[in-house]
Amino acid sequence: MNPLFATVRRDVLLALRRKSEVLTAVFFFVIVTSLFPLGIGPEPVLLKKIAPGILWVAALLATLLGLPRLFAADHLDGTLEQMALSPSPLGLLVAGKILAHWLLCGLPLVLLAPVLGLQFDLDPSALGILTLALLLGTPLLSLIGAIGAALTLGVRGGGVLLALLVLPLYIPALIFGAGAVEAHIAGLDVGGHLSLLAAMLVLATFFAPWATTAALRVALE
Amino acid sequence: MLKVSGLACSRGERRLFSDVDFSLGTGEWLHVQGANGAGKTSLMRLLVGLSPADAGEIRWRGETAPSTEFRRDLIYLGHHAAVKEDLTPLENLRLAAALDGIVLDERSALAALIRLGLRGRENLPVRVLSAGQKRRVLLARLLTRPAVLWVLDEAFNALDVGAVKLLGELIAEHLGNQGMAVLTSHQPLPVPGGKALVL
Numbered sequence: 001m002n003p004l005f006a007t008v009r010r011d012v013l014l015a016l017r018r019k020s021e022v023l024t025a026v027f028f029f030v031i032v033t034s035l036f037p038l039g040i041g042p043e044p045v046l047l048k049k050i051a052p053g054i055l056w057v058a059a060l061l062a063t064l065l066g067l068p069r070l071f072a073a074d075h076l077d078g079t080l081e082q083m084a085l086s087p088s089p090l091g092l093l094v095a096g097k098i099l100a101h102w103l104l105c106g107l108p109l110v111l112l113a114p115v116l117g118l119q120f121d122l123d124p125s126a127l128g129i130l131t132l133a134l135l136l137g138t139p140l141l142s143l144i145g146a147i148g149a150a151l152t153l154g155v156r157g158g159g160v161l162l163a164l165l166v167l168p169l170y171i172p173a174l175i176f177g178a179g180a181v182e183a184h185i186a187g188l189d190v191g192g193h194l195s196l197l198a199a200m201l202v203l204a205t206f207f208a209p210w211a212t213t214a215a216l217r218v219a220l221e
Numbered sequence: 222m223l224k225v226s227g228l229a230c231s232r233g234e235r236r237l238f239s240d241v242d243f244s245l246g247t248g249e250w251l252h253v254q255g256a257n258g259a260g261k262t263s264l265m266r267l268l269v270g271l272s273p274a275d276a277g278e279i280r281w282r283g284e285t286a287p288s289t290e291f292r293r294d295l296i297y298l299g300h301h302a303a304v305k306e307d308l309t310p311l312e313n314l315r316l317a318a319a320l321d322g323i324v325l326d327e328r329s330a331l332a333a334l335i336r337l338g339l340r341g342r343e344n345l346p347v348r349v350l351s352a353g354q355k356r357r358v359l360l361a362r363l364l365t366r367p368a369v370l371w372v373l374d375e376a377f378n379a380l381d382v383g384a385v386k387l388l389g390e391l392i393a394e395h396l397g398n399q400g401m402a403v404l405t406s407h408q409p410l411p412v413p414g415g416k417a418l419v420l
Contacts, residue, residue: 087321
């Protein structure tokens with residue numbers, strides 16, 4: 001089996017044995033996005049206006065919840081060391097871990113977003129754009145987050161540091177992701193927003209596993 | 222095959238060791254000795270390429286290590302359990318092999334676990350096993366992963382009398398098959414021959 005898919009399989013299997021870790025992030029996303037319509041009350045115009053921003057910010061924070069654990073457990077029990085010494089390239093194994101993180105943490109958000117978007121009175125075409133933007137954006141969040149998780153590995157109080165490090169880097173994804181839905185609601189073309197998100201995703205796919213690997217090697221020294 | 226020359230390592234301001242030289246040929250093993258804090262684990266981590274040396278070089282088959290070739294020939298078992306608590310011993314072995322790009326069928330994995338005395342434990346989650354049994358799951362990798370150089374750091378810890386004897390036999394077998402080993406331990410090891418390196 002290809003080492004990349006072996007890593008994905010391993011991490012998904014581990015997550016299924018310990019479901020609470022995955023479900024925490026998903027429930028966080030559901031609850032935070034549901035609190036806003038409840039708090040603001042039945043004001044469809046306002047809700048529709050704030051919907052893209054709220055769904056995207058909630059997705060950023062939900063992704064952030066699982067990040068500290070991305071490498072910490074493997075670092076603690078020594079399996080990360082074994083990965084670094086494996087004949088398979090560490091970059092490939094790291095890419096597998098990031099892919100698994102997206103499957104477990106990002107993909108559920110993409111699938112839930114259209115349902116949660118209904119609370120904000122978004123019409124079906126806006127929901128479609130929202131889902132598409134999240135589909136392009138959430139892998140980007142996992143990729144950028146992995147760099148932060150590797151850099152803060154083994155640091156005391158790393159969770160807070162990780163948020164401070166990673167959240168500013170999420171700003172471009174937030175602007176173009178939420179911007180795509182806002183543009184669609186305003187009746188503008190969304191091609192530009194989505195193309196920029198896709199371009200950032202391609203860039204991160206090549207750059208992030210490499211940067212993460214370099215940071216992990218430093219953390220293991 | 223393995224040639225180490227002028228190796229030096231310091232932690233902060235303190236020099237742990239310097240000018241460590243040794244070489245190992247097929248069928249030979251090295252016993253690294255030293256008091257607590259003398260730098261045995263640091264030497265092991267340096268040797269396998271987990272941390273960079275201050276000075277000196279490591280050559281494997283004439284090439285500068287660490288390289289992919291070196292990692293293919295190497296197995297390193299350190300202080301960590303390096304097994305996943307939520308997986309069974311069988312899954313641990315097979316997934317570890319898959320990460321290394323090796324296909325390990327269930328029968329060979331099972332045979333390795335039985336050799337290590339884990340018959341009947343292969344489908345229990347590792348977290349319910351004792352410390353010694355977890356160690357045995359890790360040691361089963363010595364049988365399932367083909368490697369020439371075994372680097373074992375305190376591998377005899379937490380093992381009972383029978384397992385110490387078994388590991389001694391495994392190492393002797395490995396050396397008999399043109400293998401090499403570098404071991405650290407505070408106890409005298411049940412393996413004949415061997416060079417000694419005191420830090």
